[in-house]
Amino acid sequence: MTGWSTDRIPDQHGRVAVVTGANSGLGLVTATELARHGAHVVLAVRNTLAGAEAARRIGGDVEVRELDLACLASVRAFAAKLAGDHPAIDLLVNNAGVVLLGPRRTCADGFELHLATNMLGHFALTGLLLGNLAAAREARVVSLSSITHRSAHLDFADLMFERDYRAAAAYGRSKLATTIFGVELDRRLRAAGAPIVSALAHPGLTRTNLTPRAWEHRGRFGRMIAWGGLLATQPVERGALPQLRAATEPGVRGGQFFGPSGLWETRGRVTEARLSREAADPAVGTRLWAAAEDLTGVTYL
Numbered sequence: 378m379t380g381w382s383t384d385r386i387p388d389q390h391g392r393v394a395v396v397t398g399a400n401s402g403l404g405l406v407t408a409t410e411l412a413r414h415g416a417h418v419v420l421a422v423r424n425t426l427a428g429a430e431a432a433r434r435i436g437g438d439v440e441v442r443e444l445d446l447a448c449l450a451s452v453r454a455f456a457a458k459l460a461g462d463h464p465a466i467d468l469l470v471n472n473a474g475v476v477l478l479g480p481r482r483t484c485a486d487g488f489e490l491h492l493a494t495n496m497l498g499h500f501a502l503t504g505l506l507l508g509n510l511a512a513a514r515e516a517r518v519v520s521l522s523s524i525t526h527r528s529a530h531l532d533f534a535d536l537m538f539e540r541d542y543r544a545a546a547a548y549g550r551s552k553l554a555t556t557i558f559g560v561e562l563d564r565r566l567r568a569a570g571a572p573i574v575s576a577l578a579h580p581g582l583t584r585t586n587l588t589p590r591a592w593e594h595r596g597r598f599g600r601m602i603a604w605g606g607l608l609a610t611q612p613v614e615r616g617a618l619p620q621l622r623a624a625t626e627p628g629v630r631g632g633q634f635f636g637p638s639g640l641w642e643t644r645g646r647v648t649e650a651r652l653s654r655e656a657a658d659p660a661v662g663t664r665l666w667a668a669a670e671d672l673t674g675v676t677y678l
């Protein structure tokens with residue numbers, strides 16, 4: 378199979394890249410490729426022992442920093458220290474994510490855990506690092522979407538999923554919220570004339586630590602992943618290509634969205650991916666942004 382590959386990643390020397398959830402799966406491959414091409418890579422991880430092991434495997438110019446996206450105090454502490462140590466940040470890959478296929482859980486701030494980790498933590502982090510991103514030449518923020526965003530719908534009356542909770546639906550909603558965030562961030566950066574590009578990517582169905590968790594689930598989502606596991610999952614090196622392309626290809630435009638081209642976008646070579654109507658709706662974006670500012674207390678753009 379031909380198509381975009383890591384051979385196309387330009388030299389990254391002199392660039393500072395931050396990858397959340399860089400100790401495993403797609404984040405580990407992304408961090409590895411960025412470091413291999415010369416970037417200084419910050420591995421933003423919740424478990425620093427796992428981060429140290431990842432740093433050892435990656436080699437190159439990397440540093441490990443503790444970040445728990447499901448805790449606003451941790452996000453603030455991480456961002457304050459990082460912003461002081463790296464005045465200019467060229468790339469932020471908002472990669473970390475959870476699929477929790479058990480009963481509803483909340484984080485220390487009281488938010489439903491999928492939304493907290495996958496979207497609200499990254500929303501706050503991006504806002505807190507915006508000055509450093511603006512200080513770099515042509516910085517980028519990459520948001521990790523999922524094909525599940527297309528079958529999800531936000532319920533603004535119950536963002537924390539207190540009614541009729543289903544884990545798979547909560548994951549899908551959190552990924553829709555993350556996608557809306559990436560698109561709305563692009564709109565706002567353009568309106569502000571900021572020299573930062575917000576791009577998006579999804580890995581189709583990729584074999585990582587996330588997939589066995591989905592196998593445990595017996596609902597429709599679990600069956601889809603199970604069939605996907607049999608038929609369509611791709612290795613993590615291939616699954617990371619859309620986010621690596623969004624992060625590094627010269628000339629990527631704000632709002633561009635990359636994913637695999639084959640079999641319902643589950644695998645295959647990298648191409649432009651399709652946003653759901655809800656993800657692309659500016660009215661939904663405006664509303665979600667206001668809610669995220671209100672919940673996190675981080676206000677920007």
Ligand SMILES: NC(=O)c1ccc[n+]([C@@H]2O[C@H](COP(=O)([O-])OP(=O)(O)OC[C@H]3O[C@@H](n4cnc5c(N)ncnc54)[C@H](OP(=O)(O)O)[C@@H]3O)[C@@H](O)[C@H]2O)c1
Nearest residue numbers: 398401402403445446447472473474523582583585586587
């Ligand atoms: N694999 C797929 O098929 C697929 C499909 C669509 C989208 N995605 C997205 O791809 C991204 C990467 O997932 P993956 O498949 O590579 O799964 P993974 O191997 O489980 O990696 C997820 C990473 O996120 C980290 N993380 C979880 N909670 C965190 C928190 N509170 N604070 C900081 N880091 C946290 C994990 O850290 P620990 O190791 O400490 O748990 C891990 O490093 C996610 O956003 C996921 O939604 C994946």
